Amino acid sequence: MIAITAATGTTGRHVLRALSAAGHDVRALVHSGARLEEARSYGAREAVVADLTRPDELAGALEGCNALVHIGPPMHPRETTVGQNAIDAAKQAGVGHVLLMSVTQPQIEPLLNHQAKLAVERHLLASRLPFTILQPMHYMQNVDVADCVKTGVFRQPYSLDRPLSFVDLADVGEVAATVLADPARHLWATYELCGTDTLTGHGIARVLTEASGTEVRAEQIDVRDMLPQGAPDYTVDGFIRLTTHYDRYGLLGNPNVLRWLLDREPTTLAQYAHRELG
């Protein structure tokens, strides 16, 4: 049985679907009872409620599992503690393999979400638990294709001229399923997962225009206009740091490792857009 945290989030549901499609038995850990049915609809064999900030709830939720996929809640003030809790609980429950979903270039120190993941990677290394770390790039799923085509606008809160790399979460899910099918082959590995596209905001709008046949233009917005209402200071600070960094440096990665793991070309943004448009 494979346990997965944050199972109904954007990353979680892609990984959960891929694990289930590959025939793995998955126990989804969800934040509240309202998410249990949703987790089962993505293919979870079992679904349990566990608040990741509560070590006691985590301990029970991991009982009987031979692997854990840990996904940290994004820009959460306690993301580091949550990751450390999950690793400690896995060790206590005798889980044999931890697949940690981290992020590309966790060493980018000014970014709070990267700092948190680096600290969790370090904790995992010190735990002596068998592990594989996946470091996904900026997700294609951050681009809401249907909405962009409907409104004719692709909005992003940093320079439209700064290039970023992307990865499709379906590819990330496929890699997670491959790793967990043969964990011994991927022991102690850290894999950067990056697709082949490197695009500016204007480039993304062009891809969406070509895929949909509808004119989509790019527009830069203020990060404060996209923050969730009542977000904690840590989260606000995290998003401001992220967009400031992207604005100046972008975020770039290399697709070789993903190509090797998939044994095919990674999904392109154009293919993702066509898939989203049905």
Ligand SMILES: NC(=O)c1ccc[n+]([C@@H]2O[C@H](COP(=O)([O-])OP(=O)(O)OC[C@H]3O[C@@H](n4cnc5c(N)ncnc54)[C@H](OP(=O)(O)O)[C@@H]3O)[C@@H](O)[C@H]2O)c1
């Ligand atoms: N976006 C990107 O481009 C990108 C790229 C690389 C890595 N990442 C990383 O991927 C990770 C996942 O991001 P995501 O976009 O999938 O997140 P998401 O869609 O916001 O999902 C987060 C999940 O965590 C759950 N959660 C929050 N607090 C919890 C708690 N205390 N206990 C249990 N569950 C809790 C939420 O449940 P409820 O909704 O029910 O509260 C939700 O299901 C993040 O660490 C992010 O930094 C993101």
